[in-house]
Amino acid sequence: MAYEIKNPIIPGFTPDPSILRVGDDYYIATSTFHWNPGIQIFHSKDLDNWHLLTHVLDKNAGIDLRGTDTPAGIWAPHLSFDNKTGLYWIALSKMNNMNGRMFDADNYAMSAKTIMGPWSKPIYLNSIGFDPSLFHDDDGKHYVVTLEWETREGFEHPGAIVLDEFDPQKGQLVGESIRISRGGTDRGCLEAPHLYKHKGWYYLMTAEGGTGYGHGVVLQRSKNIAGPYESDPKNPIVTSTPYYFYRRGDPDATRPDLYNPDAPLQKAGHGSLVDTPNGEWYLAHLCARPLPGTLDCTLGRETAIQKMSWTDEGWLRMADGTTLAKKTTPGITGVHPESINDxxxxxDFDQETVDQHLLTPYCVQDESWMSLSDRKGWLRLHGRQSFYSKRDVSILAARVDGFRVTAETKLSFHPKHYSDSAGLILYYDNSNWIFARMTYDELGKQPVIDIVQAVKGAKKELMKVKIPVNDGQVSFRATVSYDNVQFYYQVDDSDSWTTLGPQLEIKYLSDEELDGFTGLMAGIGTWDANRRTSYADFDYFSLDHNE
Structure with missing residues (x-):
């Protein structure tokens, strides 16, 4: 009997999955928005157990995310493999600006001989819209499909899917763009086009209904790559809202009114198709799990998977015959899961590089502000701009991948000015975070600890009475339980933890409350708004599940 795959297969902030199989190896690339290194790639042997393998956009990629507004940055990477050249390819959008609904994006492609890189310098494709993907046809031609973002008043929004031929040798698009679809449903918010070829048909898969509660995976097909494309009569083929609604031209992507209380997973959409060596088919897609009793998704959009099959008429269907995304799906026949608990x-900061789960918002990770060699077994972070900045911030954080988790760190810090701070943080973006920190008290002339919070850009100091720390060393712990967090501290390496500040509500650190679509992160950081001369040493950082 085949094993059951449990969804989400990659929990926490892992949206817009693009799945690929090469041989017996499966890979998934996900969006990273304003976080560096950009584009996480996960690996699996069984489609059930996934571990973070590598990133594509390192500090040498040359893509600058400083100043990026949430939720702009790196959108919807598409992972593909060209059998004729043996090259891996990534197509991606760098969303620069969303003001005025202009959506100023630059789209790129990159290639590598192995999934581990090194990846080529980004090849500019276009700026017509976003969510480009590459298709390598069996005749040796290469194509890019992109959402052409409509900016004119009086025209149907968001636009059309356009097809372009891509010449890898010239490193550019060639010929004229061809509009091939304005959507396979009336759900609106058309995006995320992917092309596939199966038994002589070209299949265009898109995301429609918005990346919120009306999301869905839509399929169209044609005998000619340039169309015309006909829509699957059962569209959307995977969704959390399996009923008809008309939202063409509606710019709202969140659509909370479409929440389906009977759906095992919410926001199911943005699909990507893969086959197995024995001919079975699966669809990776994003999903979300709101906090109980709310529509707030602090974990962001996550990655799920559904088993699929082809009908005699040449359409894709979920294995159970429905269109409603499920929390479990049948595993690959004859495959035994490898049981990776990632x-x-x-x-513990005793290696040459930091753990690859640790990402940095806006700026790249480099030796100018972080070091593993200055103090053996510790990570030294030099204080830079405050966490309200969207440029040079000294933060390392990992995605929160469960509703009940504990984040913890130990640091050594010797602040000399009230503008010096270091500690443990829950972080959504530069305007929304909670920071348990050590800082300096001028009146007492000693280090103290407290909590400071950012709520939509407003600053709140939550402890009128700050706690002295005589030797400049302290451990912080944050225990998250669904919609709240309690901070603790520990001194002198004692076995006991002392409550720090009040219990705090964290549901505001969610896509719905902040009109975004990223996710909650937990990590460590420091700032120096005085002379940029202070630094903090961190002994370890951990993020543990309490479930």
Whole structure:
């Protein structure tokens, strides 16, 4: 009997999955928005157990995310493999600006001989819209499909899917763009086009209904790559809202009114198709799990998978014959799961590089502000701009991948000015975070600890009475339980933890409350708004599940 795959297969902030099989190896690339290194790639042997393998956009990629507004940055990477050249390819959008609904994006492609890289310098494709993907046809031609973002008043929004031929040798698009679809449903918010070929048909898969509660995976097909494309009569083929609604031209992507209380997973959409060596088919897609009793998704959009099959008429269907995304799906026939438990993380900072789960918002990770060699077994972070900045911030954080988790760190810090701070943080973006920190008290002339919070850009100091720390060393712990967090501290390496500040509500650190679509992160950081001369040493950082 085949094993059951449990969804989400990659929990926490892992949206817009693009799945690929090469041989017996499966890979998934996900969006990273304003976080570096950009584009996470996960690996699996069984479609059930996934671990973070590598990133595509390192500090040498040359893509600058400083100043990026949430939720702009790196959108919807598409992973593909060209059998004729043996090259892996990534197509991606760098969303620069969303003001005025202009959506100023630059789209790129990159290639590598192995999934581990090194990846080529980004090849500019176009700026017509976003969510480009590459298709390598069996005749040796290469194509890009992109959402052409409509900016004119009086025209149907968001636009059309356009097809372009891509010449890898010239490193550019060639010929004229061809509009091939304005959507396979009336759900609106058309995006995320992917092309596939199966038994002589070209299949265009898109995301429609918005990346919120009306999301769905839509399929169209044609005998000619340039169309015309006909829509699957059962569209959307995977969704959390399996009923008809008309939202063409409606720019709202969240659509909370379409929440389906009977759906096992919410927001199911943005699909990507893969086959197995024995001819079975699966669809990876994003999903979300709101906090109980709310529509707030602090974990962001996550990655799920559904088993699929082809009908005699040449359409894709979920294995159970429905269109409603499920929390479990049948595993690959004859495959035994390898039981990798890749949730949570711990870094004791005794290696040459930091754990790859640790990402940095806006700026790249480099030796100018972080070091593993200055103090053996510790990570030294030099204080830079405050966490309200969207440029040079000294933060390392991992995605929160469960509703009940504990984040913990120990640091050594010797602040000399009230503008010096270091500690443990829950972080959504530069305007929304909670920071348990050590800082300096001028009146007492000693280090103290407290909590400071950012709520939609407003600053709140939550402890009128700050706690002295005589030797400049402290451990912080944050225990998250669904919609709240309690901070603790520990001194002198004692076995006991002392409550720090009040219990805090965290549901505001969610896509719905902040009109975004990223996710909650937990990590460590420091700032120096005085002379940029202070630094903090961190002994470890861990993120553990309490479930």
């Amino acid at each position: 949730v949570g993380m711990r870094d």
